[in-house]
Amino acid sequence: MRPKTPERLRLATLVTIGVCATVIVTMLTLLVLIDHFAATYAKQQAQERLQQLSWQMRDSLDRGMGRMIDHAQVIADLVPVRDAQNPADIRRVFDNVHKNFPDYAWIGLTDPKGTVVSAAGGLLEGVNVSQRPWFQGGEKQVFVGDYHPAVLLEDKLPETEDRWRFVDVALPVTRSDGSYRGVLGIHLSWNWARGIANSLLVPADRQYMVEVIVVRNDGMVMLGPDYLEESTIATASLDLAHTGNTGAIAEKWPDGRRYLTGYSQTGARPGHPSLKWAILIRQPEEIALADFRDLQQQVLWVGAALGLLLALIAVALARQLARPLDELSAAIMQRKEGMIAAIPVIDGYHEVHLLSRTLADMVGREQQHVGKLRALNENLEHLVQERTQEIEHKAQALEDALQQQLAIQERLQESEAELRATLQNANDAFISMDQDGIIVDWNEQAEHLLGWTHNEAVGQPLAELIVPPAMREGYAKDLQHFLATGESNIINRRVELSALRRDGKEFPIELAVACVPRRNGYLFIAFLHDITERKLLQASLMGMALKDPLTDLPNRRALIQRLPESIARGARLGKPLAVLFLDLDGFKGVNDGYGHEAGDELLRTIAQRLLGAVRTTDTVARLAGDEFVIVLEMLNGDSDAMDVADKILHTLQQPFTLTAATVTISASIGIAMHWPDDHTTPEQLITLADGAMYAAKKKGKNRAVAV
Structure with missing residues (x-):
C-alpha cells in the first residue's frame, strides 16, 4: 500500500502569505518613521512661533520704555517746565501731554526738596515725595523705576477694573540759566503693557490658549493669567530668560501641566536705562501638538487602508498566477491515472504555455527526457520567484513615492497657510x-x-x-x-x-x-x-520748545538757533545786521501795582507793538521777564539800526490800555552791530548789546545806545 502523501500549502497560499507579510512590515516601518519625524517637526514649528512672539513682546516693551524716556527728556526741556514761575503754566503743559498720552497716569514736577509744585490734573500738588524711590533716583540722572503698586495715588486716580500699577521714569530739570529746579516724574500705567500683549496675540493665538507672561527680576509675575499675577514662579524657561538668551523649551509648570514656552529678556536696547523683565510665551503642549495628533490618526487610517488594498491585490495576483499551474497539475494527474491520453496545451502566461507544450511533446519520449523535464521545472520556479520579487519591489517603490509626496504636500500646505495668516494679520x-x-x-x-x-x-x-x-x-x-x-x-x-x-x-x-x-x-x-x-508729535513738541508761551514770540533757544543763520546770510550778501537788546523801564511798578496778570497782559501788548515796528524779515524774541532781543537784517549802516530803535522807543511811549488800568512805560535799548567781515560770535553780540542797554539805563533810560 502506497504511503499517504502529506498535504502541502498551495502556491497561491504561499505567495499570498509572503506578499501580505512584506506589505505589513513595510507599512509598520513607514508609519513609525512618519510618526517620529512629524512629531519632531510639529514641536519645532510650535516652539519657533512662541519664540517669535516672545521677541515681539520684548521689542515692544523696550521700544515703549525708550519712547517714554525720550518723551520725558523732551518735556523736561520745555521752557514752561524749566522756567515758568506760575504752576498753572506748567500744569497746562502736563495736562496737554496727559491728554495725548493717556497711559501716563501721572505727570508732575517737584522742587529740589521733593514737594510737588505742579502736576497733571493738580494731583498730589503740595505733597512731599522726597522719600519716593523715583524722586531719589531722578535727582541727578535719568531713573527708571520697576513695576510697583500705587502708594500716594491709589485713592486719587479713577477706579478701574484692575488695580493701579506703575512703571516710573524720573530725571532732573534745570532752568535756562543752569540752576537745578527739581525732578520731573512720570508714572506709566501698567495697562500699557496689557495693551501691547492684547495687540500682540491674534484671535487664533487666544483660541489656542497662547498666554503672555511678564516676570520681574525677582520672579514675580507682573502680567499673565489672573491666578498668576503678582505671585512668584520658578521655571526652567524663566532661568534661561534671566541669562539673556532667547529660545523655546518644553517644560512642566507648577500647575502640573506641560507647556511649550518661548522665552526672552528685555533691557538689551542701548542708550537708555533698562529693566530686566523675562518674557514668557506659553501654550499647553497638548494644544500645540493637536494638529500632529490629527495627522497621526490620519496616517494610521490611510496606512491601514493601503495595506488592506495591497493585500487584496496580492491575493488576487497570486490566484491569477497559480490558476494555470493548477490546471496543468490536474491534467498531469489525469494523465497519470490514464483518464486522458495527452497533456493539453494551456493558454496563459508564457511560462505555463511553454511548460504545457513541452509536457505534451514529452509524453511519447517520457524516458528520454526526464532530465530535461526536471531542468525545466527548476527554471520555471526561478522565473516565478523573480517575477514575484519584481512585483514586490515595484509595489514598495510606488508606496514609498506616494507616502513621500503626500507628506511633502501636507507640510507645504500647512507652512503656506501659517505664513499667509501671519502676513495678512x-x-x-x-x-x-x-x-x-x-x-x-x-x-x-x-x-x-x-x-x-x-x-x-x-x-x-x-x-x-x-x-x-x-x-x-x-x-x-x-x-x-x-x-x-x-x-x-x-x-x-x-x-x-x-x-x-x-x-x-x-x-x-x-x-x-x-x-x-x-x-x-x-x-x-x-x-x-x-x-x-509720531512726526506730528515730535514737530509739536519741538515747536513748544522754541516758543515763549506768554507772548508767542521766539524764546532764547530759538534766538540762539536763528542768530547764526542771520550772521551767515549777512556775510554771504555783504550786508550788516544789528542786535537790539531791549529792557522795559518801570515794568516792576506795573507788576507791583496792578498784579502779575496785568504785567503779563502788558508784555503781550508790547510784543505786538514790537512786531509792528519792524519788518517781517526781522526777528523779535523774548529772553526772560521784560527783556527782548530784536535782530535787524539787511541794513545799509548803523544809522538804520538807530532809526528802528527810535521808532520802537516812540511806539512804546504811547499809553497802554490794560484791563486793570492805563499805564505808560519806556524802554532802554542797547545796539550791537555786526559787519560782514567781523568775527564776533552770536553770544558775544548779545553780550555787547546787553552792555549797551545798561549804558542806556545809566544815561537816564528811555533811550538807545550803540556800541
Whole structure:
C-alpha cells in the first residue's frame, strides 16, 4: 500500500502569505518613521512661533520704555517746565501731554526738596515725595523705576477694573540759566503693557490658549493669567530668560501641566536705562501638538487602508498566477491515472504555455527526457520567484513615492497657510518683490495704508506705486548697487522714508527690508509702518520748545538757533545786521501795582507793538521777564539800526490800555552791530548789546545806545 502523501500549502497560499507579510512590515516601518519625524517637526514649528512672539513682546516693551524716556527728556526741556514761575503754566503743559498720552497716569514736577509744585490734573500738588524711590533716583540722572503698586495715588486716580500699577521714569530739570529746579516724574500705567500683549496675540493665538507672561527680576509675575499675577514662579524657561538668551523649551509648570514656552529678556536696547523683565510665551503642549495628533490618526487610517488594498491585490495576483499551474497539475494527474491520453496545451502566461507544450511533446519520449523535464521545472520556479520579487519591489517603490509626496504636500500646505495668516494679520504693511522691483505679494494692511488692492499691486513696479518721484532715481541706483555688490543703505536696516499713496499724497513711514537669496536672483521682503502721528508729535513738541508761551514770540533757544543763520546770510550778501537788546523801564511798578496778570497782559501788548515796528524779515524774541532781543537784517549802516530803535522807543511811549488800568512805560535799548567781515560770535553780540542797554539805563533810560 502506497504511503499517504502529506498535504502541502498551495502556491497561491504561499505567495499570498509572503506578499501580505512584506506589505505589513513595510507599512509598520513607514508609519513609525512618519510618526517620529512629524512629531519632531510639529514641536519645532510650535516652539519657533512662541519664540517669535516672545521677541515681539520684548521689542515692544523696550521700544515703549525708550519712547517714554525720550518723551520725558523732551518735556523736561520745555521752557514752561524749566522756567515758568506760575504752576498753572506748567500744569497746562502736563495736562496737554496727559491728554495725548493717556497711559501716563501721572505727570508732575517737584522742587529740589521733593514737594510737588505742579502736576497733571493738580494731583498730589503740595505733597512731599522726597522719600519716593523715583524722586531719589531722578535727582541727578535719568531713573527708571520697576513695576510697583500705587502708594500716594491709589485713592486719587479713577477706579478701574484692575488695580493701579506703575512703571516710573524720573530725571532732573534745570532752568535756562543752569540752576537745578527739581525732578520731573512720570508714572506709566501698567495697562500699557496689557495693551501691547492684547495687540500682540491674534484671535487664533487666544483660541489656542497662547498666554503672555511678564516676570520681574525677582520672579514675580507682573502680567499673565489672573491666578498668576503678582505671585512668584520658578521655571526652567524663566532661568534661561534671566541669562539673556532667547529660545523655546518644553517644560512642566507648577500647575502640573506641560507647556511649550518661548522665552526672552528685555533691557538689551542701548542708550537708555533698562529693566530686566523675562518674557514668557506659553501654550499647553497638548494644544500645540493637536494638529500632529490629527495627522497621526490620519496616517494610521490611510496606512491601514493601503495595506488592506495591497493585500487584496496580492491575493488576487497570486490566484491569477497559480490558476494555470493548477490546471496543468490536474491534467498531469489525469494523465497519470490514464483518464486522458495527452497533456493539453494551456493558454496563459508564457511560462505555463511553454511548460504545457513541452509536457505534451514529452509524453511519447517520457524516458528520454526526464532530465530535461526536471531542468525545466527548476527554471520555471526561478522565473516565478523573480517575477514575484519584481512585483514586490515595484509595489514598495510606488508606496514609498506616494507616502513621500503626500507628506511633502501636507507640510507645504500647512507652512503656506501659517505664513499667509501671519502676513495678512500683521499690523504693518507687507510687500514682497523680485530683483527687478516687481511686486509679488501685498497684504491687507498694505491695501489700507497705500490705497492699492492686492490684484492691482501685484505685477506692478514698486517704484511707480509707492516711491515719490523725487526718490525714484536714488531707489533705482541703490537697487542696482545691491545686485552688483551686495551692499545697500536700506536693505537689512530700519530707516525712515517718505511713501506715496494712491491719491498722490506723501507720508512718512518706518521701513524694514530683508533680502532672501533664490536660485534665480533675490526676493525682497519689506514691512512699512505709518509714523505720521509720531512726526506730528515730535514737530509739536519741538515747536513748544522754541516758543515763549506768554507772548508767542521766539524764546532764547530759538534766538540762539536763528542768530547764526542771520550772521551767515549777512556775510554771504555783504550786508550788516544789528542786535537790539531791549529792557522795559518801570515794568516792576506795573507788576507791583496792578498784579502779575496785568504785567503779563502788558508784555503781550508790547510784543505786538514790537512786531509792528519792524519788518517781517526781522526777528523779535523774548529772553526772560521784560527783556527782548530784536535782530535787524539787511541794513545799509548803523544809522538804520538807530532809526528802528527810535521808532520802537516812540511806539512804546504811547499809553497802554490794560484791563486793570492805563499805564505808560519806556524802554532802554542797547545796539550791537555786526559787519560782514567781523568775527564776533552770536553770544558775544548779545553780550555787547546787553552792555549797551545798561549804558542806556545809566544815561537816564528811555533811550538807545550803540556800541
